[in-house]
Amino acid sequence: MALGVKGIKTAFMAALLAGAAFAATPAEAAGKLTISSPQDPGSWDPIDTFLVNWASVGTNIFDGLTYRGPDRKLVPGLAESWTEMDGGKRIRFKLRSGVTFHNGEPFNAAAVKFTFDRLLGEEGAKGPQRSNYIAIESVEVIDDTTVDLKLKAPDPVLLTKLAGYGAMIVPPKYIQEKGDAFFNVNPVGTGPFKFVSYAPKTGIKLEANPNYWGGAPKLSEVEYRFITEPATAVAELQAGRVDVVLPPTIPIGMVPVIQADPKLTVLSIPGPTVDALRFNTKSGITADPRVRKALIMAVDRAAIVKSILAGQASEIASFQGELSFGYDPALKPLPFDPKGAQALLAQAGVKPGATVQIDIRGNDATMNEVAQAVAAYLGAVGVVATIKPYETNVLLNDIIPQGKTGAMFQQKWGGWTFDYDNTAYAMYHSGEKWNPYEQDADLDKLLESQRAITDVAERERILKQIAHAVADKALEMPLYNSNAIYGVAKRVKNFPPASDNRPKLTEVTVD
Template sequence: MIKKQGLRTAIMALAVAGGAFMASPAWAAGTMTISSPQDPGSWDPVDTFLVNWASVATNIYDGLTYRGPDTKLVPGLATSWETLDDGKRIRFKLREGVKFHDGEPFNAEAVKFTFDRLMGPEGSKGPQKSNYASIDHVEVIDDNTVDFHLKQPDPVLLTKLAGYGAMIVPPKYIAEHGEDYFNTHPVGTGPFKFVSYEPKVGIKLEKFDGFWGDKAKLDHLNYRFISEPSTAVAELQAGRVDLVIPPTIPIGMIPTIKGDPNLDVVTSPSPTVYALRFNTKNGITKDVKVRKALIYGVDRQAIIDSILGGEASPIASFQGKLSFGYDPSMKPLPYDPAKAKELLKEAGVQPGAPVQIDIRGNDATFNEVVQAVASYLQIVGINATIKPYETNVLLNDIIPKGKTGAMFQQSWGGWTLDFDNTAYFMYHTGEKWNPYDSDPKMDEMLESQRAITDRAKREEILRNIANYAADRALEMPLYNLNAIFGISKRVKNFTPAPDSRLRLNEVSVD
């Protein structure tokens, strides 16, 4: 259990830092308070790729389609769709009578505006545009009908329309207030509407009575950005937080939460995978022999057993079993320190050679994992040092700009449950998450599968991509981690989403 003095100190510190976001206790009638480990910095759908954005914004925005915790794709703002012209055109019938939170009507013009914006200069500033590159243009047929004209068939597009950059935004509101204002004052058509946002502290939402679907049972959602896991758990124990969302809960704190009669731990199979990716351009990890040596040198199964408490499974590629493209025949490279030493010697690496591993500083569980990785590497003659960064700095500056050490943490949600959503961003030349590598063969495979509608053929290519990435040792695959939620028992009807995109209109609190 967390000591009372530490708990009191954590709560007092948050009270000073949190301001208005501490004013109402979590147990206020009709209010649910949620701890999220990261402030995305912008609430504009085109600006983000972060799961912690989606865990909030899924309540603010709608897409044309929707995928809930059961992973089934159902109508959202589109009531139906049909594929035409051999997959190069999709016609959507739109839901009538829907309004944005500011009263602006949702219609075909709003859909066209959303995707013109996503595929234009504004979308080019963010990380989402390439995910929708198959879209050529959107044509308005009438107020309630749009045609998506595609450059080529896209077998994953309907799923992509359920999240992130495809969330429908209000044209008149953005034109009137401007892009910068929209970043911090979001407006959508979802079950909750924006109230206030304090950077680095939290965001507040309230029930939207004009929502087109099932009205929210809660009156207010109060999200607090708490990066320190022990503080988040302390706040959960104190009753100031009702839900702590992934990836906050350290495995070691699960018994503490389960031991509290007012709390529980809920887990769900998740697409989220963890790896240590390699700098393939500079230093000793430029050599594939060295990269494979480092993989051979780490007993990843032992790390899963000793640190992750059975809440993870080993992976051979940068995807889990939920991913389309997962190859069950692939096996992780075994733990073989003798082989690691042999390869390092062949590559001319001297004993004691240094490598730097860059990680997110607030991820307590991964910090333990990487400490173990460093210890294993020490055994095979590599002196690994760990450099923690504030999450936004690592993700927005260090990795995309190619300023990492030899290895760097990459966790990825793979929310489309399709390996394309991971592999294209990680391996294609010029992508934000691929600052070092450029491989024409890989690029050709990645591009070719995007236009194939034959599931078997496409799956074969995705599996080939996974095997090719493993053969080149582009990362050290670590594990597929369950989604772990800490929750107050006053919360009712909560269903954990595998991808942590939580829509909370059906949730209530005692």
């Protein structure tokens, strides 16, 4: 079961006193920044991951053809410019000259082709990223600094997708010589920082790339420590052994603790991350949409946001926040209506005492509290909820994709493109990794159709239609859109609190 705010603070004080549990050397080396990240992605290959905590690191090792910074504006990356041709079915990129990978290998059009051939081929099929790029039919090398992406159909979000995750450009010769398994744990990119070492479950160390095409970083070293326990991460921040704690680590109840420390500050900005409790729609009582709607109506989500999230989030009606393209302000959440919920449950033949299991990430202290509140609300309408915490990687890799969840399960999604397609296709299209239960041919058609539409207004209309369809089927209990909350030592200067949790560290300095 989850710790309450009081329990979190108690655990925090215990962690602070247990100095032996921490690294012996504070993060005081000149030019070194130490960052607490809540999760080890397990692989540093861009095509192996969907995790925002990979991107927090990967943004500083790799580059894409395009780049999107904290202001959410798309600008040139490894491509100096691009031109859409053939009605949007071909994009020609003019590449930067003189760029090299960290191992000295040249960056050129051949590297771009290798990257996308690999992403869309057998190796990419093993990971979760390929479906984001299936609009690409082929990559054609025009010359060393010119490359075309030939598309099966126009993809209005593709240029944004090229700024992150699977589209990060990788070194052909290095991977061909060393192999994929070696590359997973010894990454090489063109980014501002070079890989030094990686200790699974412990951390990854980087050093400045003095030859970075965008200008040498002002830091000499960056170390990411994987600290799964929020109380420990905050204690390390206060002790000076960590300079930055990344989202989504910091529980709402710990924000005042950080704010009260004169050496620290809290940076909180609206972000794309949303939380929901999704339903097993295939078996058990939640296979009935009436039951799903009843469970949603039984929970006062607005009260949870107000009391537990303390102004650091907003209630949602669909699995996206207000910054998302496709957000419909006219779509309202199902009302909090316990009597209506009981009537629906009775109509569905669910008797008092029926049970549901809620699967959550064990290290998400805020969700632990939320899940307890949800369980209490469900109990009030006669449904007994048990909470089962999992280690995050186990839940994400072994439980959800395999369809082994309880009746309800936590889904936290970054939605980093700020486009509902990035969320909706992954969550609701048949056969996708994050959709282990639902198959809906009509919903599939809607999801597929909007990807080929370049008319902005028409595409937005279809995305809104998708959100309404999902709400009508009650595929999830939408909860809240979280702020991205960073804990930062005041000795850190020019830190960019990116809403998508992908801060690029080139301008950061430390006193």
